[in-house]
Amino acid sequence: MREEDLPQVVAINRESFTTDAWSESSLRKELTNKLSRRFVLVEGDRVIGYALFWVVGEEATLMTFAVKKELRGRGYGEYLMREALRRLSGVKKVFLDVRKSNLKAIRLYRKLGFKLLKERPSYYSDGENALLMELKLEEV
Numbered sequence: 431m432r433e434e435d436l437p438q439v440v441a442i443n444r445e446s447f448t449t450d451a452w453s454e455s456s457l458r459k460e461l462t463n464k465l466s467r468r469f470v471l472v473e474g475d476r477v478i479g480y481a482l483f484w485v486v487g488e489e490a491t492l493m494t495f496a497v498k499k500e501l502r503g504r505g506y507g508e509y510l511m512r513e514a515l516r517r518l519s520g521v522k523k524v525f526l527d528v529r530k531s532n533l534k535a536i537r538l539y540r541k542l543g544f545k546l547l548k549e550r551p552s553y554y555s556d557g558e559n560a561l562l563m564e565l566k567l568e569e570v
């Protein structure tokens with residue numbers, strides 16, 4: 431994810447998340463955050479989706495991930511996540527939090543091998559619970 435991808439990433443983030451959307455300035459800060467690993471799936475100049483992780487030592491946390499609304503359900507999200515995980519060199523464990531109601535994402539994460547670690551009550555500002563999931567990377 432480079433500076434020139436940012437406007438499209440911001441737009442995808444905005445259409446994908448309501449209360450949990452990142453501001454443009456917080457996404458911009460990621461471009462210089464040494465902990466952050468950022469991926470975009472592009473076709474020509476068009477950004478199809480993005481995934482952003484924070485990596486500390488051998489552990490990564492998926493911070494935000496989305497596919498452009500009109501292009502969902504075509505395999506792009508799975509492709510992007512598999513490729514991103516493959517490129518997280520040195521990482522052994524990946525964690526993520528997902529809304530309990532986000533069944534599409536949960537299904538994708540399970541397909542990739544993520545396992546439920548625990549449920550976090552009222553994790554989101556609207557009171558919804560999160561599922562904390564973990565992937566041991568050798569298993570991908």
Ligand SMILES: CC(C)(COP(=O)(O)OP(=O)(O)OC[C@H]1O[C@@H](n2cnc3c(N)ncnc32)[C@H](O)[C@@H]1OP(=O)(O)O)[C@@H](O)C(=O)NCCC(=O)NCCS
Binds near residue numbers: 447506528533534538
């Ligand atoms: C989650 C998201 C990234 C998936 O991207 P996508 O490109 O639509 O997903 P894919 O087409 O690659 O589908 C991969 C798998 O996801 C699951 N999935 C995707 N769409 C689904 C749907 N409508 N219903 C149920 N499961 C679905 C399935 O397991 C699917 O595999 P399958 O086709 O073999 O059943 C996308 O829906 C999105 O951007 N959602 C909004 C943002 C979001 O929720 N991000 C995750 C926050 S933690």
